[in-house]
Amino acid sequence: MNRRGALVTGLTAGAGLLLTGTGRAAEPPGTEPPAPGPTRAPGPTAVPGPTGLPGPAGAGPLAEGVRAPFVFRGFEWGARPPSSPPKIWDRRPIRILVHHTAGANGGDFSVPAAHRMARGIQSYHMDRQGWLDSGQHFTISRGGHVMEGRLWSLRELNEGRRVVEGAHSPGQNVIAIGIENEGTYIDAEPTPMLWDSLRASCAYICAQYGIRPTELYGHRDYRNTICPGDRLYGMLPRLRDEVAGLLGVRLSAREGRKAGWPLLREGDAGPLVEAAQYLLRDAGTLRGRPDGRFDDRTVTAVRDFQAVHRADDVNGLLGGESWPELARTVTAGSEGDAARAVALLAEHRKVESVPDVVDHPVWQRLLGTGGSPVPSGTDPAGVADR
Ligand SMILES: [Zn+2]
Numbered sequence: 610m611n612r613r614g615a616l617v618t619g620l621t622a623g624a625g626l627l628l629t630g631t632g633r634a635a636e637p638p639g640t641e642p643p644a645p646g647p648t649r650a651p652g653p654t655a656v657p658g659p660t661g662l663p664g665p666a667g668a669g670p671l672a673e674g675v676r677a678p679f680v681f682r683g684f685e686w687g688a689r690p691p692s693s694p695p696k697i698w699d700r701r702p703i704r705i706l707v708h709h710t711a712g713a714n715g716g717d718f719s720v721p722a723a724h725r726m727a728r729g730i731q732s733y734h735m736d737r738q739g740w741l742d743s744g745q746h747f748t749i750s751r752g753g754h755v756m757e758g759r760l761w762s763l764r765e766l767n768e769g770r771r772v773v774e775g776a777h778s779p780g781q782n783v784i785a786i787g788i789e790n791e792g793t794y795i796d797a798e799p800t801p802m803l804w805d806s807l808r809a810s811c812a813y814i815c816a817q818y819g820i821r822p823t824e825l826y827g828h829r830d831y832r833n834t835i836c837p838g839d840r841l842y843g844m845l846p847r848l849r850d851e852v853a854g855l856l857g858v859r860l861s862a863r864e865g866r867k868a869g870w871p872l873l874r875e876g877d878a879g880p881l882v883e884a885a886q887y888l889l890r891d892a893g894t895l896r897g898r899p900d901g902r903f904d905d906r907t908v909t910a911v912r913d914f915q916a917v918h919r920a921d922d923v924n925g926l927l928g929g930e931s932w933p934e935l936a937r938t939v940t941a942g943s944e945g946d947a948a949r950a951v952a953l954l955a956e957h958r959k960v961e962s963v964p965d966v967v968d969h970p971v972w973q974r975l976l977g978t979g980g981s982p983v984p985s986g987t988d989p990a991g992v993a994d995r
Pocket of ligand 1: 836837
C-alpha cells in the first residue's frame with residue numbers, strides 16, 4: 610500500500626513537470642457562441658473532387674501552399690443542432706489524433722453513404738454518450754469524403770487561431786484535433802481514397818494551426834484503446850512523412866517515428882509483457898512471478914491498476930493512458946521490480962548503458978522500436994469531455 614502511495618506521489622510530480630512543457634498557459638474558454646461571421650470557404654472551389662480529394666484543379670494555394678481539402682459542413686450532411694453551443698478556446702491545438710470508427714469496412718464510397726455515417730456517429734455521440742454534438746472535429750469516409758464533425762470546427766480551422774472543444778479523447782479534447790476515419794483498421798488498411806483525404810486534411814490542419822507534421826498521433830498513444838487499429842497505427846510514420854512532403858518539409862527517420870507506449874493486450878507475449886508484469890507487481894496489483902504472458906491474471910492486474918488510478922478506460926488494455934502511470938521513474942542503483950523491468954528491457958534492446966534516471970522518454974525508448982518520444986501534455990482544466 611505504501612508503495613502504491615509513493616508511486617502516485619511520484620507521478621503527480623512528473624506530470625506537473627511535463628505539463629509545463631506544453632508552454633502555453635490555459636486561457637479561459639469563450640463560452641459565448643461566436644458571432645455568425647462569414648465562414649471562409651476552404652479554397653475557391655466548393656465542389657468536391659470525384660473521390661473527395663481536394664477540389665478539382667483550380668483550388669487555390671492556401672497557407673504555405675497547402676490546398677484545403679473539400680469539407681462538407683454539418684448543414685450539408687444533415688447534422689442536428691448541438692444540444693448546447695460547443696465551447697471555443699482561444700488557443701491553437703498542438704497535435705492531431707487519428708481514430709478509426711471501429712465500424713464496418715463497407716464498400717459504398719458515395720457521398721450519401723458518407724453523410725449517413727456522419728449522422729450515425731452524431732446520433733450515437735449525442736443520444737448514447739450524452740455529448741452535446743459529434744465528439745470528433747472531422748470525419749473521413751472510406752470514399753475519402755471529409756466532413757466537419759463538431760459544429761464550428763471547420764470555421765475555426767480556417768481562421769487558424771482558436772479551437773472548438775471536442776470529445777474524442779479525454780485529456781486531448783482541446784490540445785488535439787480529432788479525426789475519425791470510417792472503418793476498422795486492425796487487420797485491414799484504409800482505402801486509398803481515405804488515405805489521400807487523411808493526409809490532405811492533416812496537412813491543411815498543420816498549416817493552419819502551425820502544427821509540426823511530426824505531431825500526428827494515434828488515439829492509443831494517449832488512451833487504453835485499440836483505436837486507430839494496429840494497421841492504421843503502424844502507418845502513422847508514413848502519414849507523418851507524407852504530410853511533411855505536402856508541407857514541403859523533410860523529416861529525419863527519428864522524427865517521423867515515435868518510440869511510444871506499446872499497446873499490450875490479452876494474448877500478447879514476450880519481454881514487453883514481462884516488463885509490464887514487473888511494473889504491475891511493483892505497483893501491487895500483480896501477484897506471483899512475471900512470465901511474459903498476457904493472460905487472465907495480467908488482465909486482472911491491469912484492470913486493478915487502472916481502477917486504482919481512476920483511469921477513464923478500465924478495460925485491461927495497457928495503452929497510452931496507463932503506461933505513463935505504470936512506468937515510474939527509476940534511478941540508478943535502485944532495486945526491486947521496477948529496476949528489474951528496466952534491466953530486462955535493456956537486455957532485450959541490447960542497450961549498453963541506461964541513463965541514471967529512467968523517466969518517460971527513456972522508458973519509451975526501452976519499450977519502443979526507436980524514434981522520438983511521444984510527448985505528454987494534457988488539456989487545461991475546465992474541459993467537459995462531452
Ligand atoms: Zn479513437
